[in-house]
Amino acid sequence: MQKVFTMSKDVVPSGSFDVQDLKFDSAGLIPCIAQDADNGEVLMMAWMNSESVVRTLETGRVTYWSRSRQSFWVKGESSGHVQTLVDFRLDCDQDCLLALVHQEGAACHTHRRSCFYTAVRDGEKTELMTPMTD
Template identity: 50%
Template sequence: MTKDGIAGAEEALGRIRFTDTGLVPAIIQQWDSREVLMMGWMDAEAFRRTMTEGRVTFWSRSRQEYWRKGDTSGHVQYVKGVALDCDGDTLLVTVDQVGAACHTGTRTCFDADQLAPTTGESPALETEDL
C-alpha cells in the first residue's frame, strides 16, 4: 500500500454518494472480457481496502461484517480498476476473477434466472451516398 493509494482513496471518498445507510453498490466486472460477474455493497472502509489492498472487500449487510472475496472459497478478485459513475452513486470495479464469482459456484451471478423481456430494435442508421 502506498501513500498515493491511500490519498487517492481518501480523495475519491469525498465524491461518492453513499446511501442513507452508508453503502454504495459495486458492480464487479471481469477486466478483459467485460463480463458482469456480481454486485456487492461497500461502505467507506470496504472501499478504502479495495482501493489500497489489490483485492475486493465488501460489507455484508446480512452478517454485518467485512468480507474479502475469496478468503474462504479461494475465488479471489484481484482489482484491475475502479470507476465511479456520473452520479457518484455506483462503483464499477474491474477485476481478474479466479474461479466462480457467485456464491452458488457459478462464474457469474447473472446466469441463473434469465428473464424474457420484450426486446427493442435500434433504428437502422441512414447513410448518405458519397
C-alpha cells in the same frame, strides 16, 4: 488496465479522489458492480462502505461490506474465489462503483462464474450457466 473497450487516447486527470465525495445511501453503503476485466462479463453486484472502498484501493483485493453478516467481506477469503482489482471506476453521480477485476474461479456462491445466470425470456426464467467444476 482495462482491455475490452475503446477509450479516449488521452485520459484526463480530474483531481484527487476523496472517498467522502462518494454518495453513500442512508445505511452508509454504495453499490459496486464487479466486471471481468478480461471479457467484460458482469459477475456480481455487492455493497461497499467507505472503509471497504479504502481497503479495496489499498490492498487491490476487492472488499465488500456484507449486509447480512454486518462485516467486511474480502471476496474469496474463505472460498479462494478472489477478486483482484484491475481498475476502479465511479459513475457520473458518484453513487455507484464499477470494479474491473480478475476473478479467480466462480464469482457466485452457487459456483457459477456470474451471479446473473438467470434470464427472463417469454415470461420464463432460464438458466444460462451451470456451476463450475474447478
